Amino acid sequence: MHPIRILILAVLFYILYRLLFGNRKKKQATSQVPPEIPAQDTLAEDPICHTYVPQSQALSVEMDEKTYYFCSKECRNKFIEQQERRES
Ligand SMILES: [Zn+2]
Known part of the structure; x- marks a missing residue:
């Protein structure tokens, strides 16, 4: 060779x-x-447990033309329940 x-x-x-x-x-x-959170990702406060979550990874709910962000399904459900109780 x-x-x-x-x-x-x-x-x-x-x-x-x-x-x-x-x-x-x-x-x-x-x-x-774990994948790094982009620096430009804005943090939103979870209105239920008051932790800050990056908006791109958070669960969100639109209510009264405002978007709310949550750390978990549990917090989102609690928030929706609270809003429904307030309305009725
Ligand atoms: Zn939460």
Whole structure:
């Protein structure tokens, strides 16, 4: 075999190895570290438990032309219940 062919094969194996190894490493990193919240994402106050939640990840309800944001389904349901009680 020509020495250059061996070199090309070695490079190809190296690239293949890097691709496989690199992908595996990436997957591990994403499963361990939660996705970062973008800095420009505005925080909204949960009117039920008063924690601040990023608007893009929060649950929202539109009421009286205002949008309310919640940390969880439970808080959203509580809020809707409160509003319904107030109206009736
Ligand atoms: Zn909440």
